[in-house]
Amino acid sequence: MRVVHTLAELRSHLNAFSRPALVPTMGNLHEGHLALVRQAKPLGDVTVASIFVNRLQFAPHEDFDRYPRTLEADCAQLQAAGCDVVFAPSEAELYPEPQGYKVSPPADLANLLEGHFRPGFFTGVCTVVLKLFHMVQPSAAVFGKKDYQQLIVVKRMVSQLALPIEIHGGETLRAADGLALSSRNGYLSPSERTQAVQLNQALQNMAHSINTLQLTPGDLPALEANATQQLTQLGWQVDYLTVRQRADLQPPPPSETQSSAGNWVVLAAARLGKTRLIDNIEL
Numbered sequence: 001m002r003v004v005h006t007l008a009e010l011r012s013h014l015n016a017f018s019r020p021a022l023v024p025t026m027g028n029l030h031e032g033h034l035a036l037v038r039q040a041k042p043l044g045d046v047t048v049a050s051i052f053v054n055r056l057q058f059a060p061h062e063d064f065d066r067y068p069r070t071l072e073a074d075c076a077q078l079q080a081a082g083c084d085v086v087f088a089p090s091e092a093e094l095y096p097e098p099q100g101y102k103v104s105p106p107a108d109l110a111n112l113l114e115g116h117f118r119p120g121f122f123t124g125v126c127t128v129v130l131k132l133f134h135m136v137q138p139s140a141a142v143f144g145k146k147d148y149q150q151l152i153v154v155k156r157m158v159s160q161l162a163l164p165i166e167i168h169g170g171e172t173l174r175a176a177d178g179l180a181l182s183s184r185n186g187y188l189s190p191s192e193r194t195q196a197v198q199l200n201q202a203l204q205n206m207a208h209s210i211n212t213l214q215l216t217p218g219d220l221p222a223l224e225a226n227a228t229q230q231l232t233q234l235g236w237q238v239d240y241l242t243v244r245q246r247a248d249l250q251p252p253p254p255s256e257t258q259s260s261a262g263n264w265v266v267l268a269a270a271r272l273g274k275t276r277l278i279d280n281i282e283l
Helices: 007-014 031-043 071-080 121-136 148-160 183-187 190-195 197-212 217-233 258-263
Strands: 002-004 020-025 046-051 085-087 140-144 166-170 237-245 264-272 275-282
Touching: 002 007, 007 085, 007 121, 020 031, 020 121, 031 046, 031 071, 031 140, 031 166, 046 071, 046 121, 071 085, 085 121, 121 148, 140 148, 148 166, 148 264, 183 275, 190 197, 197 217, 197 237, 197 264, 197 275, 217 237, 258 264
Parallel strands: 002 085, 020 046, 020 140, 046 085, 140 166
Antiparallel strands: 237 264, 264 275
């Protein structure tokens, strides 16, 4: 496995390949990231993982400075997973001058859910992802479904900008108790880690109610409010706990019937102590 830190090194090394497959990450890797790398391997003739903590997608009050940087351990895991190239640029390498040109995704997708609670987040995501796409020139890229809205935003960006890249979603990996694997799980105290599974349980309960009670879009606001109240009573600060259409993350229109539930996704973001977790379940 080759580890490169500059764009010149990256382009020189990738010159010998025609179909790179890219897995963008912010490092502090876990088994979920490694599964994306394994998924990417058959999609190209060289597998590239990028490691870069992107300042543009962090608000001033968020955890940019304390986000774990674990490059040596990350590289060891990536090598074991069969990654061919690690691109780990410095901030000065990726942003040699202030990034005045940015990608602003459409408000109807980027300003709801995560974008509502983290203003500017998806502008930061799209800007760095597009820049990585230009640097690596992949024919395919893999993003985890745990960051469901991010996957939809990136897919739409690639489509609207006519980029010759296939975007693949990787299934969410979970611990034995159902907690979605996440780099931020490391922020949880032992007691919070035990409690954290409640987020996934809330999603599972909502999905079960929709499927077994044959709920229609008109029933969803009450379901969401009840689930939010229950999670709040358990000590969580809930940003959202909601049912949306998979394609555009809008609420299912009242005209739909329960037969459309297979096109829905249940999404959640909530804070346990100081740690904000997200999760989702496709119906």
